[in-house]
Every structure is written in structure tokens, then in C-alpha cells.
Amino acid sequence: MKKAFVISGVFISSLVGAGFASGSEILYYFSRYGAWGFFGIVFCSVLFGILQYLIVSHTSDIPNSDFEGYLKMITGKKLAVFLSVFAHIFMLLVFSAMLSGFSQMCLGLWGIKRIYSSALMLILSITIIFSGYDTFVKSQSILCISIVGTIAICSLYILIFRESNIAVFSLYNNAFTSGLSYVSYNILTTSAVLCILGKKCTKNTILLSSVFTAVILIVIMSVMWYILCLYSGMITLGQLPFLTVCLRQSKLLGLFYSSAIFFSMLTTAVSNGYTLNIRIKSRIVKVGAFMLAFGLSAFEFSFIVDKLYRLAGIISIIFLICVIKYSINNKKYDILRKQAKY
Numbered sequence: 001m002k003k004a005f006v007i008s009g010v011f012i013s014s015l016v017g018a019g020f021a022s023g024s025e026i027l028y029y030f031s032r033y034g035a036w037g038f039f040g041i042v043f044c045s046v047l048f049g050i051l052q053y054l055i056v057s058h059t060s061d062i063p064n065s066d067f068e069g070y071l072k073m074i075t076g077k078k079l080a081v082f083l084s085v086f087a088h089i090f091m092l093l094v095f096s097a098m099l100s101g102f103s104q105m106c107l108g109l110w111g112i113k114r115i116y117s118s119a120l121m122l123i124l125s126i127t128i129i130f131s132g133y134d135t136f137v138k139s140q141s142i143l144c145i146s147i148v149g150t151i152a153i154c155s156l157y158i159l160i161f162r163e164s165n166i167a168v169f170s171l172y173n174n175a176f177t178s179g180l181s182y183v184s185y186n187i188l189t190t191s192a193v194l195c196i197l198g199k200k201c202t203k204n205t206i207l208l209s210s211v212f213t214a215v216i217l218i219v220i221m222s223v224m225w226y227i228l229c230l231y232s233g234m235i236t237l238g239q240l241p242f243l244t245v246c247l248r249q250s251k252l253l254g255l256f257y258s259s260a261i262f263f264s265m266l267t268t269a270v271s272n273g274y275t276l277n278i279r280i281k282s283r284i285v286k287v288g289a290f291m292l293a294f295g296l297s298a299f300e301f302s303f304i305v306d307k308l309y310r311l312a313g314i315i316s317i318i319f320l321i322c323v324i325k326y327s328i329n330n331k332k333y334d335i336l337r338k339q340a341k342y
Contacts, residue, residue: 023242
């Protein structure tokens with residue numbers, strides 16, 4: 001049970017970054033589709049749980065498994081190299097997005113110049129990243145509880161005390177393809193963390209952690225989706241939509257929710273930075289990579305989430321297909337082996 005919670009907690013904390021907690025991803029990928037967005041959320045949450053189960057199952061019995069080794073196992077050598085390079089570039093982009101999102105929030109709440117708040121987030125992330133595996137896992141697990149708890153409290157407050165005359169806006173486009181894109185770009189980077197976490201796990205632990213992930217994501221994403229559906233089109237939500245709604249209720253609630261955004265940005269930045277740190281051996285290249293991420297954080301947060309993330313999601317579908325294909329082929333092999341045995 002404890003191991004299942006740890007795996008699910010680290011996985012969720014890696015997923016719930018600035019785009020998720022701020023409401024930007026929920027708005028861009030789900031709330032804009034109205035009622036259909038709920039089915040998109042259920043679809044992608046269940047898919048996250050299934051993919052988590054498959055990836056951890058594939059790597060749990062392999063000693064010293066890592067992301068590069070896993071890619072070679074499920075794909076050809078050339079495709080593995082392409083996906084590895086693309087994934088680590090995207091990890092760098094996600095890391096920079098966390099810096100950008102934090103600086104955007106600090107600018108809006110306290111008028112702090114973006115360069116200073118980006119630098120603060122960079123320093124905090126690097127401190128945890130270079131503190132080792134145990135610190136990484138403990139910090140991600142603890143902060144996950146804080147993130148989910150804060151989102152739940154603020155969502156409940158808004159649902160109880162919100163204005164009663166706000167109408168849900170109309171439906172359009174395709175929520176399922178949007179959800180698939182959302183899952184694809186997220187699973188590509190978080191699978192690197194799952195390869196590290198899943199060593200020597202029993203099947204029951206893997207299944208339990210996957211169920212935890214799916215259920216928690218469905219609940220928190222659905223509540224955020226519903227609230228953003230209520231307000232979208234009626235008020236200007238800005239680059240941090242859910243924070244805007246919280247601030248509309250009260251300044252105190254907005255400040256309280258900003259802690260969830262901060263923790264979620266920190267956990268996602270640390271998760272992506274940690275895997276980059278493992279992959280890059282040269283200290284000079286590591287410094288260059290983190291400085292590049294700091295420079296990229298100057299881009300508008302909404303541009304990174306709505307445009308660059310979506311593009312990455314399309315390319316990342318290749319990885320999703322490879323994981324499922326490998327699982328099907330592996331299952332067929334197990335069936336044939338059992339038949340041959342009897």
C-alpha cells in the first residue's frame with residue numbers, strides 16, 4: 001500500500017505542473033469542450049492509469065532499468081534514439097514552463113519582476129534535484145498531498161460560495177483527441193520517472209498505484225473542469241485561470257491556492273530536471289541546459305502550454321503507440337509460451 005501511494009504520488013506530482021494547477025491545461029484541453037470535456041477527462045485519466053500500469057510492469061523486473069533502456073526494449077534502436085532526444089528536449093521545455101508559470105503568478109500577485117521569481121524557482125528546483133534520489137521521492141510524495149488537498153479545499157469553497165448566475169458555455173471541437181494529446185505529451189516525460197520508481201514492484205502494488213492515479217485524477221480534474229466551464233466566456237480568466245477564479249472569491253483564497261500552484265510547479269520542475277540530470281553526464285552541459293531553460297522561461301506561459309505542449313503531444317503519440325504495441329506483443333508471447341508448456 002505504501003509503495004503504491006509513493007508511485008502514484010510521485011507520478012501525479014510530476015503531472016500536476018503549472019499548466020494543470022493553474023487551470024490552463026484544464027481550460028485549453030477540456031473546459032473549452034463543455035460537457036464533452038468531462039468524458040475527455042475520464043478517458044485520459046483511465047488512460048494514464050493504464051499506461052502507468054504497463055510501463056511499471058515492463059520495467060519492474062529489469063535490474064538497473066532506465067528510460068533509454070526502456071525505449072530500446074519497446075522500439076527499434078533508431079526510433080528509441082529519436083524519442084529519447086525528443087523527450088529530453090521536451091523535459092527541458094517543461095522545466096522552463098514551470099519557471100515561466102511561477103514568474104507569471106508572482107508578477108500578477110505581488111508585482112515581482114519575472115526574472116527574479118524565475119531565478120528563485122530555478123534555485124529551489126536544482127537544490128532538490130542534486131540532493132539525491134531519497135530527497136526527490138520524499139519531496140514529491142509529500143508535496144503531492146499538499147497539492148491535491150489545496151485544490152480540493154479551494155474547489156469545494158468555490159462550488160459552495162460561487163455566484164449563482166454564471167452559465168456554462170457552449171460545446172465545440174473534439175474532447176477525445178485533445179485528451180489523447182494531453183496524455184501523450186505528459187506520459188512521454190513522466191515515463192522516465194516511472195522507470196526509476198517501478199523497480200521490484202509486485203503486480204498488486206502496480207495495479208493499486210495505477211487505480212489510485214486514475215481515481216485521483218478523475219476527481220480533481222473533473223471539479224476544476226466544472227468550475228472553469230462555469231466561468232469561461234463570462235469573465236477574463238487570464239494565463240492562470242483557476243487562480244483568477246479563486247481571487248474572484250477572495251484575496252485570501254487566491255493566496256492560499258497560489259501555494260498549490262507553487263508546489264505543483266516545483267514538483268514538475270524537479271521531476272523533469274531530475275531525469276535530465278541523470279541523462280546528462282557533463283557538468284558543463286548540465287549548467288548550459290538549466291541556463292537555457294531559464295532563458296526560455298521568458299516566453300509567455302500560455303504560449304508554451306497551449307501551443308508548444310499541444311505540438312509535443314502530437315509527436316508523443318508515437319511513444320504511446322509503442323508502449324501499447326509492446327504490451328500486446330508481450331501478452332501474445334506469454335499465451336504462446338503457456339500453450340507450448342502444456
